[in-house]
Amino acid sequence: MGLTEHKAIVREEFTRQAEAYASAAVITDQDRLARLVAAIAPGDGGRAIEIATGPGYVAMALAEKCREVIGIDLTEAPLNIAERTRMNRGLTNVSFRTGDAEALPFADGEFDIAVCRFAFHHFEHPADVLAQMCRVFRDGATIAIEDLYASELPARASYYNHFERLRDHSHTRAMPPTELIAMLAGARVELQRLYSDDVIVETEAWLQSAQTAADDAAEVRRLLEEDMLNDLSGARPFRRDGRIMFRQRTVALVGRKLR
Numbered sequence: 001m002g003l004t005e006h007k008a009i010v011r012e013e014f015t016r017q018a019e020a021y022a023s024a025a026v027i028t029d030q031d032r033l034a035r036l037v038a039a040i041a042p043g044d045g046g047r048a049i050e051i052a053t054g055p056g057y058v059a060m061a062l063a064e065k066c067r068e069v070i071g072i073d074l075t076e077a078p079l080n081i082a083e084r085t086r087m088n089r090g091l092t093n094v095s096f097r098t099g100d101a102e103a104l105p106f107a108d109g110e111f112d113i114a115v116c117r118f119a120f121h122h123f124e125h126p127a128d129v130l131a132q133m134c135r136v137f138r139d140g141a142t143i144a145i146e147d148l149y150a151s152e153l154p155a156r157a158s159y160y161n162h163f164e165r166l167r168d169h170s171h172t173r174a175m176p177p178t179e180l181i182a183m184l185a186g187a188r189v190e191l192q193r194l195y196s197d198d199v200i201v202e203t204e205a206w207l208q209s210a211q212t213a214a215d216d217a218a219e220v221r222r223l224l225e226e227d228m229l230n231d232l233s234g235a236r237p238f239r240r241d242g243r244i245m246f247r248q249r250t251v252a253l254v255g256r257k258l259r
Contacts, residue, residue, distance in 0.1 A: 006124045006172070007100070011075045013170040013210070014054070018077035020209035022055035026199050026248075027118070033061045036117065039193050039254045040144050042066050046112035051101045051133060052119030056082025056094070063094040066113065072099040101129045104136050111137040115144040118250075121164070121174040127183055134187050139259045143189050146252040148174040149196070151234040160233035163223045166216040167207055177251050189255040196251045203237075203244040 003011075014021065021027060036058065042048065042065040050059040053071030055078050063069045071094065073079050079096045086094055099105050101116075102125060114133040120126050133143055148164075150157035150173070157176060165171045175183075177196070184191060203224060207217045224244050228237040237246040 004124065006170070007074060010122055010170040013168055014075040015077040016211055017168075017209060018055075018075070018081060020211075022078060022081045024209060026250075027055065027057060032197075033057060035195070036115075036144065036146055036252055037061050037065065039195065039252060040113060040115065040142055042113055042142075047110065048113035048115065049104075049106070049111045049133075049136065051104075051114065051116040051129065052122070053082060053096060054078040054119075056085060056096055058115055058117050059094050059096070060086060060089065060091060062113065062115070063091050067093065069094040071096045072101070072104065074098065074100060102132060104132045106136045108135055109138040111141060113137070113142045113144070117144075117146040118148065120145060120147040120180075122170050122172060124172055126175070127186070130183060130187050130189075134189065134257055137257060139257055141257050142192075142254065143184070143257060144252065144254045145180065145184075146250060147180070149177050149180065149249050149251045150174040152176040152178060156233050159223070159227070160235055163220045163227075163233075166220050166223075167212050168210045180251065180253060184253060184255050188258045190258055191253060191255045193254040194251065196249065199248040199250060201246055201248050203246065 042062055044065060045067045048062045048066045048069045050071045053059050053073045056071045059069045059071035071082060076098055079098060082096045114137050123129050150160050161173050164174065181191060207220065224237045224246060227233050227235060235246040237244055
């Protein structure tokens, strides 16, 4: 598929954000990585693919258990970070390449595991990405998605996605958990495990890491102040030592592909 306007925005954002994203606490957290790998339960000897791998941390964590892991991403800048880390760690069974999640350059049934972490809220057509993930792995293989999630109540979800999108224009939509589960079921992925968590975000550092434009950042602050007063999104903002904080809610879903 061609580079759509949105995919061009994704590349622009993650070229600019690559270093900050690669060092973000939620991305580097070793306990969070270990929990996801344990939920996937890769065993030994399988072949895995990570979609939208970014700096490659999940792919490299899986490489400790799998025969081979391939990380694919639309943007070159984070892949350069991933490759540098791979070389520093001396890993020989993981590789990284550019590619489009909506048109994976692999044959049907090549993989035993497909995983995607914190990227579905950047996809224009998440069901199409899921279909590609399902296509490239064999029946009975494991699929794992971890992502931000939004409220089950549409108005609250819209409010939350609005300020996320102002901060990072590549954000499309964090989905509510029931929509993610239904999307998996529609692709004949049977849910095996599910867990959720909160990440406490300090607003100014979060805005700085995306290099959010001044006008957009000011509107995000205003929306969070309003949210603090009227509980509008589920992010439940609050002040700590004079700083605005809020909660990003995350969910991980692990399932098995059926015929």
